[in-house]
Amino acid sequence: MRKEQKRNFIVTVIIAAVLLAVYVFLVQEEKKQSGNDNTLVYEIEAETIMALSYNSGDETVNLVKKDGTWYDAEDESFPLNQKFLETMVNKTARLKAQRYVGSGDKAFSQYGLENPSNVITVTTTDKAVKILLGDTNSATGDCYIAVEGAGKVYTVDATFPTLFSNSLTAMAVRESLPEMKLEGIRFVQVENNGEIVSFTKGENDIWAMADGAEADSGLVTELIGKIMKIRYEAMVVYRPESGKMAEYGLDKPQARIAVDYTDTDGNAKNYELFISKNGPVGEDADKAARYVYSRDGQAIYIIRESNLDSFFQLTPEAFLSLNVAPVKKENFDTLTITTAAGSAEFTIKRGIGRDAEVYVLNGAEITEARFNSIYYQLYAFSAERRVSDIADQLTKEPVLTYVYSDSAVGGGNVQVELIPYDQNYYGAKVNGKAFLLVNRQRVNEISNEISKYIVDK
Template identity: 20%
Template sequence: MENHHEVLKTGGTRMKKKMGIVLLLGIILGGAGMIYYSTQSKMTMGQAIGKEEVAQKLCTLEGNVVRIEIKRDETTILEKEHQNWENPEHMDLTYDWQAVHEWLVAIRKIESKEAIYKVEDEAQYGIDDKSLIITLYDEMNRSQTFKVGKITEDKQLFYMTTDRMEGVYAVAYHDGQQLLRNPNTFVVGNLKIPELENIEQIKLTHNEEYTLSLKKLQDLGVDKWSLMDYYKGSHFIQTEVMEQLLETIKVMKIDSFAGAITEKEDYGLTKPQLILGLNQGWELSFGKTEGDLVYVRMNDQSVVYTMKKEALEQLTSYKPFDMISREVLELPLSGIKQIVLENPQGTYNLTLEYGEAGQVATEIVSQLDEIALNKEQTAELISTISSSIWIEAVLQNPEIEQKEERKAEITITCTLQNNQEEKIELIPYDINYYILRVDGVTEFAVNKDKVTKLFSTLSHMKKEKK
């Protein structure tokens, strides 16, 4: 019995050893199988996302392109009519034909650097519903579509796809930039500003609050710009100020096309900051600013452009009082017939004498009372008179001064060759100013010291002659 039990024990031990060996072999074989399966899976995935360097042109559309659709946030459509590109939604836009042509040529030349095949998820390359989509159509209505993805981490390549080829392609950074070009940059913004010599009227309307109306007038045969309707009377504008304003208008130009006015976006043009009007029918409205740009539109067009806001800043910098000539008497020498100056101390009568009709201005002489003056002396005296009646300030309550009709201390009456007469009255205000009344209209104050020096000069001239 004992031997029998020994046999059973020995047999059991052997059985356990065999089972252990079998189990160990199973584990080893199972692990090998897992390793094999894993390796095979990786190989399969590697084959599914194959990548190779390949140089091939991606645009295979052979016909002439006659329609372009560019879609990102919005869709822009360009259609070729004869030799012009037009936007059917904005027929008043003008496109640079050469710029569009060069862009299409650049697209046709794009070559891939790499090709990635059997891609299951193109989004990892930035190609999804938000991608830029460009579709080109030829005259047979055949098309090719391109989708532009993201840039590589080293910023050397862009990813893109085309519906005519399988896979994702990497193209040079420059080529990707060509595809990303904003179609608004193709727009030619022609302001069609009238030639400066043909501009007769300028209007600057500020926030719909007040308007500066400027008009070119003939004054004794000379073109002069005047500020109309802002003050009670018209006032000549300083020559240098007018030259600067015209130069600002001349160099204005469109930066780019921005979009169209909609119910959601008016670009600040429903209530513009400024409206510039030239002559009759030309108008440019300035809307809100963004960075160094301002939104503008021509007349009542729905399309909106951007412009450097420097033009807006310059146009809004013109203030009425800073624009007008401060010389109350601003007359050419050849236009004056007589000037009579009166103050409490006496009267001075300057009478100009001219040579025969048709003779040159060198024949002009004058008489200051009994004092004879040659042309140079006459011109110098008239210049002194003009610069002495100098506007210094705008009266705060001109209506009150107008009603009181205070007596003038000084009167200057100028008669022109055409017998037109202008009467200037100076009314004491304080130690620094006279109230200026011109032909019964009161709104400015003049420098008292300059007037005092003028009459001192006249008095001195008479005393010297005696």
């Protein structure tokens, strides 16, 4: 090794040694200044804390304790979550820091404490302690703090300033839906952009749609289950006035959910929820939400849009029972069946009170068993598929038509036409509407059975 290379090597070693010594010295100084982690800044009795105040956005949150319970100082009726306040009290009664940083005006200036980002005032029975929040350490996320008058600067982890940035509404006890039991629900309605889907529970717990058609009980029960699972996610406005309702789009909501039910004490009740068209601006698609308000509720809340989407996609035909026309025997007195070959007319003659029954086919009395052999096939006749209304697509002549007629005052007719749709299905048109597709083979089987009773044209 040449002399010059040797000299450079020695210089490099000396510089490295000096830098190492400086580093060790700085570490030791840091330890002297910082002390141990979790430095106790101060400690007071939690029971003596009577008030807390801090800034949240542009508002000041003022909280007071009376008779052991915490309230909003401006409105004591506000439903404040007491567990939230317990956490705040515990954090401020025994304030622990991550580490000690320094003291004096220079430290205050260096760490943003001359103009604090927030001031937390802890008022006890005999004094007030002010905790100043300064800058945030960009590397660790810790926040620099100081107690007014003490002159020392510390750091606390990010959970502390986050806790004391919560708005009043963020600390609210959220409302929940009233207690509703499935067996007590009598009416359900969902309205979206003016389109209404509604169901009414009738005898034998059978659900009927607005036009009287039977709804699929399983699907209605599933819808009710979704309604009962609705949960308010965050309060936005407590006790909103009409102006606030308009501001959040709830004076003209996009959707409305209504439920009539009987509570556990036998009282008739109604629950009604309004859903806005738009929600908070700037949310990602997976966080998109809507504003909601219940008629008898206390506040406007938000609910994640993904938890409401199913109520925006409802159509009446999607809830139709697959039963084509299950007309009960007591609701008609004439059943007329027509095919291309001819027709058959079944009549039920009843005595006073419609209890004693005589069955007649084409003018001749028959046994109840013979009548039932046809009637129950039609009563239990069901479709394979639900579709949107295809009535305008069913242009061919029906292969089978049957009509239930009730001659009693207020009675009416139910007409079913089975019309060719494609090679696999007939469309079932019931009183002019066709939402069901029935299996062709099943229709042919019923037609063959009915042909035994047909009187030629």
